[in-house]
Amino acid sequence: MEVTRFAPSPNGPLHLGHAFSAVVGHDLAASRGGRFLLRIEDIDGARSKPGLAKDFRKDLAWLGLAFDEVPMQSSRLAHYAAAADRLRARGLLYPCGCTRAEIEARAIRHGPEGAVYPGTCRLSPPPPGRPLAWRIDMAKAVAQAGPLAWKDEIAGTIPADPMAAGDVVLVRKDAPASYHLAATLDDAADGVTLVTRGADLFAATHVHRLLQALLGLPVPRWHHHALLADASGRKLAKSRGSAALAERRLAGEDGRALVNALRQGRFPAGIRLAST
């Protein structure tokens, strides 16, 4: 049975781009007789406001998108820590005390997630007394896992290239997992067969595919959908104040009509599908 998901982070209200993503995930499951899951990623982001989860559920109900909710990330911390321990025991993680500013200043290249970590703490241990994150030794991990590929329903078969992301953080300073580790473990635990999400997370999949290989997790397929963009071509973002779904809901707008319009590619004025 096909299992898709919508995995918002409660660090700001949902906007139209989220509605579109939820419609894609919901409809792919519905058209295949499958299940559509809601997972609240409440450790993905330091500014997480778990109270927003209630609004997210109301927003989806208002849109007429039926879902099954799976456990929030904050209830799975021990599971993440155990997976990190396994990777640590294989010598694949190392502690890093670098600050964002230090990484920016020393970075030699930039990847999909910004400055690629220059390996400072892999080459010499972090100075004592600093809060520590744990990073993956990517070259070593890739050598252990061997060549990998993953399948996207839209983009086809993609050779995995996790080296492009560099030594990403798997255990954050303030949480027992980063987005990469938590989301990969969750998709496996939730029985997700088709990871539905925006094309902005396409590059992250290279890392997720590697983690699946290292941790012996089942390998789903992916469906990275195009993003909604505003008139200037920028993707809709909470930070740029795209109208919240909750505002529309409370203003009495018809959520089901909005979903039908999104399904037909009829977007509100000034909004279109980004070309990526």
Ligand code: GLU
């Ligand atoms: N929590 C992520 C976000 O809100 C999405 C993660 C995912 O779909 O894999 O951007």
